[in-house]
Amino acid sequence: MGKDIDLLRGTLDMLILKAVSLGPQHGYGVLLRIQQLAKGNLQIEQGSLYPALHRLEHKGFIEAEWGESDNNRKAKFYRLTPAGKRQLRLETESWKRHGDMIAAFLSAVPEEL
């Protein structure tokens, strides 16, 4: 488990972008969605989500708006901006390339050399 977190800590920003891209969501919702998508394999310290959200907002990848939550409480909803959409696409591509490269690397067998 610990290993998983280490691997994924650097990609928290990407996970958030992906979560938000599925529809506007408040911070707690983002957390739930990430956990849901990761099928429980991922443990994030809950509070650490917020500096990341603010960082993304600062960079202009997401924007925030106050709205009503399911149980009629005021909550801050985050939405992907066009810049965020571009960033997500870039990161997805680079992640895929990375993954393919590593997969190819690790599946190498002596005959191929």
Added chain:
Amino acid sequence: MTLIARFRSLVAGILRRKSMESSMADEMSFHIDAYTRDLIRSGVPPSEAERRARLEFGGIEVYKEGCREARGLRMLDDLRADLRYACRTLVKSPSFSITAILTLALGIGANTGLFTMMDTLLLRPVPVHDPSSLYQLFGRSANRIKFGSFSIREYDSVIAGNHVFTQVIADLQVRARLQNRSLGGYGVSGNYFQTLGGGIALGRPILPEDERPSAPPVVVLSYARWQGTFNGDPGIVGQTIELSGNRLAVVGVASAAFTGLDPVLPEFWVPLSAKQLFAAGSGLVSNEADERSLRIIGRLRPGVAEAKAQSSMSVLLPRISESRPMAMQLVDASLESRATYQSWNHADVANVLPVVGAFALILLIACTNLSNVLLARALNRSREIGVRLSLGASRSRIVRQLVTETAVLSLIAGAVGLAISHASWTLIRRVIVSSFSMKSGMPIVEINPDYRVFIFAFVLALATGIVFGLVPALHATRSTLNSALRADGTSFGSRFRRSRLRDALVIAQFAFSLVLLIGAGLLLHSTIKFGSVQPGFDVAHSISIQLIQGTYSPNPMLLARLRERLEAMSGASTVAAAMREPLRGSLPRAHVSNGPPQFRVSDAGYNEVTPEYFSVLEIPFVRGRAFAPAEARAGAPVAVISEATAKRFWPGEDPIGKTFEVTTPEYSAGGRELLLTASRTVQVIGIAKDVVSAWLSDGVDATCIYLTPKAGNSPYYSLLFRVSGDPRSFVPAIRNTLASVDPSIEFDVRTMSEVMDFQILPFRLASWGAAILGLLGLILASIGIYGVMAYTVSQRTREIGIRMALGADAPSVLWMNLREGFRLLTIATAGGLVLAFALSRIMRAMLFGVGANDPATFVIAPAVLCVIGLLAIYFPSRKATRVDPTVALRFE
């Protein structure tokens, strides 16, 4: 790409900080509430749920700080805290703060003052409409002489013949008297105000129709003159005033902001056609239209390049100057931008370089001194810094805080420096205005700081603060990391570490001070040499009377009348007239060719004098005689030459009775313009002793030929008056006598010794200024080395105690400490000498009779430096010998 977004977010964060903070808190509490509810729903007891939610969320404040950092607000928070801390620290040690601020303020103030002047003259746009398209027209003759003055006729031809200027204006300076007050103003072309966008406070400007010969004479007053002489009378427009005895109708008052193209404040403007009213004519040129006295400035047509305009004018100027005498016909043109008061050229750079260098050095010394003091402070705070480092503060954070402290200090110093610079300019301007009887006679524009000066002072202050604060801060945080927490960094057993940085700073201070001292010494030596120059004539009993050009129309009758009146005064002995009186500028040059056999042509200085010239100034004759009065009256072809001239033209021969041809130039009223040349053959009748006729700094004349006045007249005549007794008491009486002849003529009456003192004055001021700068630097450097030595001794107290306990005697301890100081002094002196050798050549133009590597200065200045430096190291070293071993070993 995200830069704009980041910037917008940062600004929003700063401006809406409160709402951002509360929204952050709301957001997190919403998260905890929502999670709590979910936990309860999944069966956790409510009392337990909230605790768990908070626990799993983590430290709210830590994450809030994380959010602030993510938004870039953290830096600002730190900065604010640092600023508050810095102000508290500075207030807590006021004597340190005040000394540091004053030291730096002097350095910054001096440099800001210098920059203010350069800004006014070189950078600031001239306050007229679109100055960047204004160009002044110059022409060059075949022998590369530059001509900047044109006649009315030539001006008209330039207007008619050019295709590169949209507007062409012409102006010249004129003087006039208004209610017994002498005013400086401009004669301007009719389109002057329209072209320059000259603002008008009242009435109308001077217009093209005012130039018509039939137009009534009009004048536009400056705002200051209107307020001053006419108390801002709103009915002034339409009134008639009397300027130098001519009646002119006031048609308008210029706005206060309009000063024209020069860094002076004109007091009135008249049309060009009115200038003959002020008798500025030279009388040499009969035709008014041919007198060359106008400055021509054009506004470049949009889209026309300067180079193209220049080549176009180079075609036009030779054509329109065809009617000039041969030597003055123009072959090409050059344009000079009038966007600023002065345009850069290499000669100016060479002149200001030593001054800029000296000012920069003082700032450097002030900064190194401050750096040294800061370093000592930082080392004293090493315990505090060490504690903070070990508690987890990052080094960069502490450095940032220390630098903030210096930056605050230097910014305050910058503000004080700006005030010092402004105050000194106000003072200097007042001194200049009151003590110089300038020929243009117009007050210079106010030298006020503008935004560039503020930026300069701000950047200078901030840069010095950061650079000279960073070095000690880095140093202090490095050295304390490991040693500070131990009870005493220098306790017995731990190695004593000298601070190399402090040594380097002290060496730099001394070296810079030595450079300044040598500069001061060179100037001082020049002043001594200058003061001992013998002009070769008697300065004690003569008075020089100069007629101010433009206030009189020269004619032989006037001069004769003035001489008659002066000679009638009681106590007067002799009155002489001369084209140039001595010590008021270089002699004009004449071509001399001494006889057909050799047919050698060369240049020589010459003067036209009456016979009395030699007796008034008591210039002795080596051989021969002076002119006879009859010869002078008739303009006889005879000449007296100086001894040096005789040696030069007739080496080893007797020049008496020899003849030579002399070709003398004639200049326009302004003295700027060559009008025509005339040749005559003269016979040498006497040889006079060498004297100083030009500036005192030019030394004894290399050549000087005294000629009789030509028939007709010359506008240059000044009078020399010999009295018995103290000439100073005669000055008021002379003024009265002169005024009784014609009150509208202005005179500059001064005793010859005043004239001479006035020339030594700049040298004296410069050497005093340099000496003060040098001493200031030396004092700062001495304080620096004293501090270093005192610190070293205090740090080594225990070591010294042990040495003494083991049997070292006082002299050997003293010597051990002195040696350290010697080492620093020796390196500094050597470095300073090398630097001074390299730099002193830029001062060459300011020196007189002294080489840039004057041996006396290069020996005395380091000697002075060493003596003072030795005193500064002796006292702290002696303290070391008084260390009591028993006390020292119990130290701390």
